[in-house]
Amino acid sequence: MYKILIAEDSKPILRNIKELLLTSGLPVQVVHTASNGADALEGVLSREVDILITDIRMPKLDGLAMIEEAKKAKPGLKVILISGYNDFEYTRKAINLQVTDYLLKPVERPALVEVMERVIVQLGEEHRKEFAVLDGILDPSFSQELTLPPGYFRNKKLVLVLHRQFFRGAVSGFLPGPVQELLNLSFAPHSFRVFAANKPNQLLVLTDPSFIDGSVSPMERLEQIGALLEDEGLPASIAGQFIPAAANEIAGCCHSLSGLLGSRISIAKTCLLDAAHPAGQGIEASEDVERIGARFTDKIQKLQKEPFLRQLEEQLLKWGRTNVRVAQLQRFTALLANAFAAHQQDRNGKNDWAAYMAEVQPLFECPSYGEFCSGLLALLEGWFTETQSLNKKGGYELFSLIDAYLKANLYSQVSMNELSAAFHVSPSYISRVVKKYSNSTLMQYYLDLKIAEARKVMQSNPAIKIKELSDALCFYDQHYFSKVFKEYAGCNPSEYKTMLKGG
Template sequence: MFKVLIADDERRVVKMLKASIPWEKLDMELVEPAYNGIDALDITQKNNVDIVITDIRMPGMSGLDLCMELQNLNPNIQIIIISGFADFAYAQKAIQYRVLGYCLKPINYTEVINFLKIAANNLKKDIPINYDSLLESIENEDNELTYTLIEKMQLDPKIIYVASSVGCNNIIDKIDASLALKIGNRKYIYLSSNPIDKQAAYKIVTSKKSKTGIGIYPYAVDASELKSTISDTVIMSYHFFLTGKSDICERIIKSSATKKLFTRLNRALTLNNKEELKNILEEMMQIDCSTIFNISTAFKFYNFVYSSNLLGQIIDKEDRYLYSCEQLVTEYSSFSNMLNEMYSQLTQKNGTDYSMIKSCNSNFMSIIKYINANYEKDISLKSIADTLHMNPNYISQLFKKETGITYTQYLTDLRINKAKHLLQTTDLSINEVSEAVGFNDYFYFLKTFKKIVGITPGKFIN
């Protein structure tokens, strides 16, 4: 948000300006007001104010003198002057200090809002060109800023072709794209004003031994559509999870059969019908699910099944859930493996009931030590259990008893706290910080950071 200072010795004017302008909608926040010129200069310096709305006549320092000092302090600062009719000629002198404009009293608030919008546009032009800014503007659907940055990156914001790759290094040159945005480990978004080279993309996936996926959006989009387009394209690039081999995808896989299957699944879970869930899994294991599922619906299917207790799991529900498609791929590698694992858990006899476990300090300390040493890796409850030769149910229950929170909460809080430290003490980009603390999806990191900290990483830095 841009910081705005209102400076006027009339408290009534300050109060009316505060109440009459939709500051949040303008992506602006007010700092404490000033009632004289000296305080206005001091508050501006202390708060890194971007925009100043000032009266022309104030005690201590006139508005005109304040304009001069503010320009010396920050040449990019945006200044809007308000004045009485008698001060109009005086206010015109402020033009030499590059004021944005002046408004006569009584104040026309529509006029003030228009000046504020111009000020915001001027400030956005000075935003440095970097990929973090572009990704954050896309995530926040700040179309105005996205347009500005796209144009600065020599792309046409009205005609943008989008592609995505997972499981390989940057392929921007091979597919003839203009811009590559890294959004995770070996995970990229590509933007271009020209169509993506599909032949080159096919050669890449057929030549890779490890599983690689490329998604190509079927047509060009406007910059205002980038958030949903990127989301769809990333889903396409994960189609290899469904096929079990490196793949290229040019459309979102959707099917009426999937909707019917979810209706049937929901009924089985609601009725706690273990036999029907078994039938569903058996049928799915016999068909080619890549024709009716995509990574998003596979992810939904996973969380649907694990929201029930039919698999004999007593793990805390929050620990059972996965929170990104990336976790699903890391955990199971393919949809077929996921179904086999579910079927195995469903048909095996119930083992030990860990819900009444007693605290074991040595075991708990081993778990905490392992998490703290490996939080930046793709660790899950299952991988920790395998490494420490423990049962996932046991770890989940022990964690809740010892800490009062779930394993998932602990790991997420740990990663976000580490991210805050890196953002404050290093020159790493937000994307690099995201990877460094164990998030392999840039957009998921942005959402999680904002949910826990209250602001985006970009605003946290500033």
């Protein structure tokens, strides 16, 4: 809703304009009316005003002089002048004051609506450009549906970043809507806007500088918000920037606060951080993760499975007691993933570090640290088994068995889980073995075998119908079969049959 101030010394004209605006159906609200230039200027300076509609000639303070002063204070203010025909040349001079548009007396509904619609379009475009300051820091799917009141970024904001606490159970309400409603209700009359950040489990919170006054310190505010979220079952670590930030500074503040949280948040206790005084929190003494990781990567290189798993369990228990920082835990798991990937690379020339990390990342969403530890131990035990198997057999024996199994089941549908159960290895291990020896994914390799079989059938039985062949090979959709056939054979089934007839 755009806010309008009307300045007109003629009461009938003023009432007419106000009535026309109220019944126009436009997204506008008249927040103040003034009968002289001085009162109008005071109204602009003391209120949120998007559009000023003013007569060009006003008592106490001339209309153009008043506009000049108002523009100095609020450069983005849109101004619509009201003038008579005799003042037309005078009105043209107002262009130098960046007057947006003008209306001639008597003001009639069609002309007023036309002018207002043009001004509203301009304000909307400027609002979208203003909102672009949040590009790159919000979740794209969230920002597409975001709406903010006009002029929201006109005043500076306090910036907070909330990070949902790790290993504290499944939290479903840690979303912009519920958190914004909770903050607005609990800290009224202060107003909050909450946004989904582009980093998982993070929210960006903006509020006005009045949230911090002489009666309460920034850290006390952080403690109040933290306790509120904890009581609602939404435990979160919080970092705040309590020096008011202009619109173009918000993205930088968000990145800085997010990085601060990322380096300090621990596995058990929430942390509260004031960017101006980022005192150390979490564990008292930071352990050398690189040194600890080196001990474990050495055992991976030497394939010492049992000592590795025993010592890893002990290390995880120790970190649970000392409240290790999540960043250290993430760095440690990355070192282990890199060690397994490097071992594979030594054998096949390909580094699958990203694939290993993709299996680790979901563990950080576990509802408890205990479940994280169990999951990590099970995962790494599986990696060790696979690595030892590759080291002993090179994986080729398993690939040969998989190949034979797929060829024996061309007229059915084999899934990854079925292969995993048949050969007692993990799906990820099967993927890596097939990739290594076929240079393609399992699905690509299986489809290639099916299309090769289809070509053999058409060679031996050219009269077979394409749909019959598609159904027999479990494609179930003739169009999909034709698409896959063309991708692998270079032509569609009908063209292939024609080629066979032509020799």
